[in-house]
Amino acid sequence: MARFLSDAIISRQDAISRGVGTPLALPTFDRYAICNLRGGIGKTSLAFNLSYLADNLLAVDTCPQGNLSYFYDNGYYQNVSTTVNDVLLPYFFPGLGKASRVAQFIGATNPHFSTKKNYFMPSSAELYTLPSQMANALASANQLSGPQKVTVTDSLLYSLKTEIEREVIETGANKVLIDTSPFFSGCTHLAWHAVDALIIPVRTDKQSVNSLQLLLRTLSNPSSEFRRNMPSDQHAPKIQMIVLTGCGWTTRAGARNEPNQQTKVFLEEVRDIVARNIGHFTTNDPDKHIVLSDDFLGSGRVSSALSKPIDLMNPGDSTRINRIKTDVNPSVDKIKNQLRFISSNLW
Numbered sequence: 289m290a291r292f293l294s295d296a297i298i299s300r301q302d303a304i305s306r307g308v309g310t311p312l313a314l315p316t317f318d319r320y321a322i323c324n325l326r327g328g329i330g331k332t333s334l335a336f337n338l339s340y341l342a343d344n345l346l347a348v349d350t351c352p353q354g355n356l357s358y359f360y361d362n363g364y365y366q367n368v369s370t371t372v373n374d375v376l377l378p379y380f381f382p383g384l385g386k387a388s389r390v391a392q393f394i395g396a397t398n399p400h401f402s403t404k405k406n407y408f409m410p411s412s413a414e415l416y417t418l419p420s421q422m423a424n425a426l427a428s429a430n431q432l433s434g435p436q437k438v439t440v441t442d443s444l445l446y447s448l449k450t451e452i453e454r455e456v457i458e459t460g461a462n463k464v465l466i467d468t469s470p471f472f473s474g475c476t477h478l479a480w481h482a483v484d485a486l487i488i489p490v491r492t493d494k495q496s497v498n499s500l501q502l503l504l505r506t507l508s509n510p511s512s513e514f515r516r517n518m519p520s521d522q523h524a525p526k527i528q529m530i531v532l533t534g535c536g537w538t539t540r541a542g543a544r545n546e547p548n549q550q551t552k553v554f555l556e557e558v559r560d561i562v563a564r565n566i567g568h569f570t571t572n573d574p575d576k577h578i579v580l581s582d583d584f585l586g587s588g589r590v591s592s593a594l595s596k597p598i599d600l601m602n603p604g605d606s607t608r609i610n611r612i613k614t615d616v617n618p619s620v621d622k623i624k625n626q627l628r629f630i631s632s633n634l635w
């Protein structure tokens with residue numbers, strides 16, 4: 289008899305960490321957004337690392353903090369470039385000229401990506417004001433009636449999708465990965481209408497699980513900000529995967545990649561939430577939608593400091609961050625395998 293609801297998830301984790309995990313046999317899609325309505329839980333780190341593991345990808349940074357844009361281009365905060373905000377503004381302020389060819393070749397500014405045909409659309413701090421512009425535009429649309437209301441609302445809600453589709457054609461990309469902010473209003477809302485499915489990082493802490501529940505309510509509740517204004521085809525994203533970030537493992541002798549007690553408690557809770565909301569997932573099997581990933585530790589700090597994908601790092605590498613020697617931890621090989629497994633179940 290199963291001791292834990294999550295036994296199946298726990299027992300495959302060892303093979304995943306050793307790089308021999310059996311694929312989850314999920315349906316695959318072209319466009320994903322990485323999203324959870326909480327800060328600092330690994331959205332951007334996952335977006336950056338997963339973008340490295342794919343080719344012909346368009347990464348879209350919709351978070352006004354611009355962390356992903358900085359990873360791709362360390363000159364991002366100094367340079368003036370055309371951004372996601374520039375392509376969206378004409379939808380909210382008719383009359384403004386439309387931008388095109390906004391995506392930049394990542395390999396031009398981050399040499400680690402030089403062999404990848406990957407592009408990114410930079411974010412902008414101006415996206416902080418998008419929520420109020422969007423709310424005004426949607427309120428005006430709601431004053432219209434009949435087909436006009438439908439046309440204008442669809443145009444607003446699908447603005448990001450329309451612009452991404454144009455950039456996909458211009459760059460020749462066949463995959464899209466959107467990094468989002470911790471807040472729903474504004475670009476995250478538009479991202480949900482632009483993608484087929486979501487990838488949701490959940491850190492093993494109570495607040496992060498609460499934000500997963502908030503996300504699910506936003507996705508399902510008829511009175512939520514998302515459901516209140518739907519496009520005419522009622523599109524809503526499904527959830528492909530929940531990535532538990534920052535997992536810890538038992539140090540008991542002989543235990544092979546078995547989550548520690550704290551991680552297990554959160555895993556059980558998340559598994560229960562997934563089962564109760566399975567209609568929002570891309571299959572009806574809760575066990576297929578949760579993958580665990582280690583705390584990145586020093587590997588994460590080195591990766592951030594050097595804008596270097598974890599896949600390119602090895603145990604024993606080290607670098608000085610603010611004059612403190614920081615080592616890539618021995619578990620980096622395990623983390624690489626976990627990231628590759630996640631990636632192989634997306635595309």
Ligand SMILES: Nc1ncnc2c1ncn2[C@@H]1O[C@H](COP(=O)(O)OP(=O)(O)OP(=O)(O)O)[C@@H](O)[C@H]1O
Nearest residue numbers: 327328329330331332333533534581582583584588
């Ligand atoms: N398994 C993991 N997956 C992703 N990030 C991890 C993991 N373990 C540790 N981390 C660390 O957690 C931090 C997450 O920061 P990150 O900027 O990715 O979060 P975020 O969700 O994008 O935050 P924000 O909402 O502010 O944009 C990074 O320092 C990263 O190295």
Ligand SMILES: [Mg+2]
Nearest residue numbers: 331332351355
């Ligand atoms: Mg981020």
